[in-house]
Amino acid sequence: MATESIKWSYEHLKEEQKMHVLNSMTVSDFCGFFAANLDDPICANALGLINKKRLRLLFQNLSSENCAKLLQHKTMINPAIALCSVDEKKRKEAVLYLDEQHRLEIIRSIQAQEERLIKVYKKPIVPRGIATGTFPKGYPQSGQACIVCNEGYEVFDSIHGADCTLHSFHKRHDQGGICPECPFPDVFPLGDTELLKEWSLEDIVISGFGYFYVDGNPYVLLSVFQEQREVYWFAMDSVARVFETDRFCHKLTRFFISELASAHKRLEI
Ligand SMILES: [Zn+2]
Numbered sequence: 001m002a003t004e005s006i007k008w009s010y011e012h013l014k015e016e017q018k019m020h021v022l023n024s025m026t027v028s029d030f031c032g033f034f035a036a037n038l039d040d041p042i043c044a045n046a047l048g049l050i051n052k053k054r055l056r057l058l059f060q061n062l063s064s065e066n067c068a069k070l071l072q073h074k075t076m077i078n079p080a081i082a083l084c085s086v087d088e089k090k091r092k093e094a095v096l097y098l099d100e101q102h103r104l105e106i107i108r109s110i111q112a113q114e115e116r117l118i119k120v121y122k123k124p125i126v127p128r129g130i131a132t133g134t135f136p137k138g139y140p141q142s143g144q145a146c147i148v149c150n151e152g153y154e155v156f157d158s159i160h161g162a163d164c165t166l167h168s169f170h171k172r173h174d175q176g177g178i179c180p181e182c183p184f185p186d187v188f189p190l191g192d193t194e195l196l197k198e199w200s201l202e203d204i205v206i207s208g209f210g211y212f213y214v215d216g217n218p219y220v221l222l223s224v225f226q227e228q229r230e231v232y233w234f235a236m237d238s239v240a241r242v243f244e245t246d247r248f249c250h251k252l253t254r255f256f257i258s259e260l261a262s263a264h265k266r267l268e269i
């Protein structure tokens with residue numbers, strides 16, 4: 001569709017209709033619409049109505065100069081999400097078009113986003129971050145330079161968190177998130193069923209679920225906090241035999257629901 005006619009039709013829609021159209025039009029129409037109206041108030045209005053997925057798409061498709069124009073709109077709610085979705089080179093090019101004040105606002109927005117993500121992931125170093133010149137409170141000293149080249153991060157560099165959650169990489173030095181310095185965490189052992197009899201169902205936290213390929217049966221990873229934390233795998237049927245099956249299944253269901261909810265939350269970020 002010609003961009004002009006899209007603009008005309010758009011202006012005559014109600015807000016919720018605009019939102020629906022923006023979030024469902026084809027990617028090329030969507031990006032073309034923004035590219036043609038960057039300096040028009042219509043762009044500011046539309047920017048406030050698109051979802052996070054569309055925001056990422058927009059930044060991936062527009063030129064760095066056009067991304068910079070979007071970043072200056074007051075309706076640009078979350079520049080950190082947008083800038084995280086583009087590669088380091090484009091991000092650094094885009095911010096060069098901004099004046100000092102806008103640049104500082106963007107940096108503050110990235111810092112706020114990082115603080116939020118640390119809470120969501122419950123890890124001191126998030127899997128994908130952007131360097132801002134300072135680190136959030138509690139960020140490990142060990143993660144403030146790249147574990148591969150030992151060099152620090154320039155502002156707007158991508159920072160990838162390592163699986164150990166203590167170290168980090170430059171994006172270019174990341175080999176799949178695996179830390180070259182820290183050993184693999186110990187594999188949790190199989191627990192003795194007798195141990196289960198000493199625990200009450202209330203004390204147990206379900207921490208994982210899986211199938212061991214040797215017997216193909218389902219196993220659950222259970223943690224108990226006694227003097228110290230103890231974590232073991234148990235065959236599902238032995239757990240169900242020791243505890244009241246209904247109550248255990250209820251606990252397992254709640255585990256799956258909360259896992260799905262947190263996976264969903266992570267996808268939305
Ligand atoms: Zn490096």
Ligand SMILES: [Zn+2]
Pocket residue numbers: 162164165166167179180181182
């Ligand atoms: Zn490490």
